[in-house]
Amino acid sequence: MAELNMEEAVLTTRLDTVVNWARKNSLWPMPFGTACCAIEFMSVMASKYDLSRFGAEAMRFSPRQSDMMLVLGTVTNKMAPVLRTIYAQMAEPKWVISVGVCASSGGMYRTYATLQGIDRVIPVDVYVPGCPPRPESMIYGVMKLQEKIEKESLSQRDDHIRRFYESLDRQHALEAEKGLTGQQAIRHMLMDAAEQGAATIF
Ligand code: SF4
Numbered sequence: 460m461a462e463l464n465m466e467e468a469v470l471t472t473r474l475d476t477v478v479n480w481a482r483k484n485s486l487w488p489m490p491f492g493t494a495c496c497a498i499e500f501m502s503v504m505a506s507k508y509d510l511s512r513f514g515a516e517a518m519r520f521s522p523r524q525s526d527m528m529l530v531l532g533t534v535t536n537k538m539a540p541v542l543r544t545i546y547a548q549m550a551e552p553k554w555v556i557s558v559g560v561c562a563s564s565g566g567m568y569r570t571y572a573t574l575q576g577i578d579r580v581i582p583v584d585v586y587v588p589g590c591p592p593r594p595e596s597m598i599y600g601v602m603k604l605q606e607k608i609e610k611e612s613l614s615q616r617d618d619h620i621r622r623f624y625e626s627l628d629r630q631h632a633l634e635a636e637k638g639l640t641g642q643q644a645i646r647h648m649l650m651d652a653a654e655q656g657a658a659t660i661f
Pocket residue numbers: 494495496497531532533558559560561562566589590591592
């Protein structure tokens with residue numbers, strides 16, 4: 460077998476492949492923890508489950524330094540504008556994992572005060588079922604996100620992110636025009652969307 464001369468070796472690949480490989484192995488989590496799922500997430504980050512094995516240990520509480528938001532817990536309607544602002548401030552490309560039934564569907568809180576699924580107000584990439592999901596389930600969710608990132612293309616600016624920013628402009632315009640709070644504007648938009656048979660506002 461001919462000896463491989465490493466100094467002359469050439470490797471060809473696609474830019475998408477290299478960049479996505481780097482992206483999927485260096486996710487910076489932004490925990491949006493509001494309830495018990497956040498406690499479960501602490502064990503995901505601790506030594507037993509150790510998310511750093513996936514290159515995702517650099518947890519940041521600043522959206523501008525994060526690209527993977529994990530929504531961990533019940534989100535009330537009052538928190539919806541905060542969630543949208545934090546998502547808007549995150550660096551792009553960015554991804555969202557909805558952890559647990561509360562974040563994904565409102566869970567057992569079928570009440571007027573609880574947002575019935577965060578995907579009504581921000582785009583979600585992966586849903587992790589359970590109440591609370593086991594740490595293994597959260598890790599599986601991160602692995603599913605990695606698979607998704609692997610297939611993305613650099614030239615693609617996700618349509619749902621563009622639509623999200625448009626909806627944020629609409630929200631701010633409503634607030635300014637009608638003197639509404641963020642929560643009231645989002646409620647208004649959700650009701651408009653429901654009249655048109657849509658469940659989301661973006
Ligand atoms: S899904 Fe269960 S564990 Fe998670 S926040 Fe809701 S009630 Fe708590």
